[in-house]
Amino acid sequence: MLEHPLPSLRWGIIGTGLISSWFVEDLILDRPNKVANHIIQAIGGSSLQKAQVFFEKYPSGNNVSVYGSYKELYEDPNVDIVYIGTPHALHKTNCLDAIRAGKHVLCEKAFTLNSAEAEEVIAEAERQGVFVMEAMWTRFMPLVEKLRELLHQEKAIGDIHRASCDFSLPMDLSSFPSTSRLKNPALGAGSLLDIGIYSLTWVILAMETNFGHEQPKILASQVIRDEIDIATTAILTYSHGKQGVVTASLSTTSPSSFCRIEGAKGFVIVDGPAASMPQSFTVHVHNQEPVKYEFKAPGRGYYWEADAVALDISANKKGNSVMPLTETIRIMSLMDEIRRQGGAVFPIEETV
Numbered sequence: 001m002l003e004h005p006l007p008s009l010r011w012g013i014i015g016t017g018l019i020s021s022w023f024v025e026d027l028i029l030d031r032p033n034k035v036a037n038h039i040i041q042a043i044g045g046s047s048l049q050k051a052q053v054f055f056e057k058y059p060s061g062n063n064v065s066v067y068g069s070y071k072e073l074y075e076d077p078n079v080d081i082v083y084i085g086t087p088h089a090l091h092k093t094n095c096l097d098a099i100r101a102g103k104h105v106l107c108e109k110a111f112t113l114n115s116a117e118a119e120e121v122i123a124e125a126e127r128q129g130v131f132v133m134e135a136m137w138t139r140f141m142p143l144v145e146k147l148r149e150l151l152h153q154e155k156a157i158g159d160i161h162r163a164s165c166d167f168s169l170p171m172d173l174s175s176f177p178s179t180s181r182l183k184n185p186a187l188g189a190g191s192l193l194d195i196g197i198y199s200l201t202w203v204i205l206a207m208e209t210n211f212g213h214e215q216p217k218i219l220a221s222q223v224i225r226d227e228i229d230i231a232t233t234a235i236l237t238y239s240h241g242k243q244g245v246v247t248a249s250l251s252t253t254s255p256s257s258f259c260r261i262e263g264a265k266g267f268v269i270v271d272g273p274a275a276s277m278p279q280s281f282t283v284h285v286h287n288q289e290p291v292k293y294e295f296k297a298p299g300r301g302y303y304w305e306a307d308a309v310a311l312d313i314s315a316n317k318k319g320n321s322v323m324p325l326t327e328t329i330r331i332m333s334l335m336d337e338i339r340r341q342g343g344a345v346f347p348i349e350e351t352v
């Protein structure tokens, strides 16, 4: 019998910072049971020197084109999809430019600064007939798939009543330059879009069998310092008294047990170095021995989202079912509401 070749995707990477390096390192990993081939076709930086340094530090093949502008990368006919690893405030423009050049797009979280920007990007992708997805990589981890199966199909802890998740990462912002994406409000800095988005995602993964079936009410508070939210707390209240508690802070450190999900018959604790990187979870059912599920894999795990994208594009899909575009818009709207109550405003929003 003839074997079908694996789908192949030729990636153009824009932004030569931290996440682009992690993404490239994972994509070029030699790993077992691959479902797609990922080719790093091009690297685009804001200068040729930055792109060259990135390429030399993370060598990803012999035929990689190295560009000193994003525009050149968008115009490269050998690039199928653009991976956007730039600060939040640039995502809208970077997405629109790539999409208008006819490229598929995988854009880092948070997808844009707000839901209006997300809608604009998604509408343009629809018009151009290209694939687009927010790179919320944690959703694609086998751990999350197994956890959701246990919570929502098998009802391992019965009806879920509450979930709480924390992502806190102490940052000495005073030591960062004002140009840092983690400090500069004009680049979309703040606890919510950078790390609170993971806490929000976990609460939604735990509480919602069907994403967006019910829109929770939000009660939120933020601590604003030097024009950015350095801490965010939001309570999501669903009908029948179910609640989710979302926390994020740039002053404290999350516990390794960063998420707790409570149901009528027991609870689940999720562990890992951060809410973005879960490694295990333990199911505690009343009067039974706890059961621990551990997940080990090579690298960091960015290839799962990349594999999903490759399979979707080879099937001619324009969006993904694990991170649907409607869900990206809804997450951005929930964060809009959290910021409306909490007080975080991005400079570009003050002028509209």
Ligand SMILES: NC(=O)C1=CN([C@@H]2O[C@H](COP(=O)(O)OP(=O)(O)OC[C@H]3O[C@@H](n4cnc5c(N)ncnc54)[C@H](OP(=O)(O)O)[C@@H]3O)[C@@H](O)[C@H]2O)C=CC1
Residues within 6 Å of the ligand: 014, 015, 016, 017, 018, 019, 020, 044, 045, 046, 047, 050, 051, 085, 086, 087, 088, 090, 108, 109, 110, 135, 137, 179, 181, 187, 193, 194, 276
């Ligand atoms: N999924 C995950 O696990 C993670 C996701 N992220 C997300 O990735 C994105 C980028 O974060 P991260 O890699 O940490 O950021 P970095 O600051 O490390 O890198 C961002 C890159 O964007 C480019 N860039 C373009 N314009 C600017 C500008 N005005 N200021 C700063 N950089 C600029 C730069 O590369 P160049 O100049 O060469 O174009 C820069 O190196 C964010 O959306 C963040 O939320 C971040 C960390 C982990």
Ligand SMILES: O=C1OC[C@@H](O)[C@H](O)[C@H]1O
Residues within 6 Å of the ligand: 169, 194, 195, 276
């Ligand atoms: O997505 C992220 O996860 C890890 C954090 O270090 C980073 O700031 C954030 O962008």
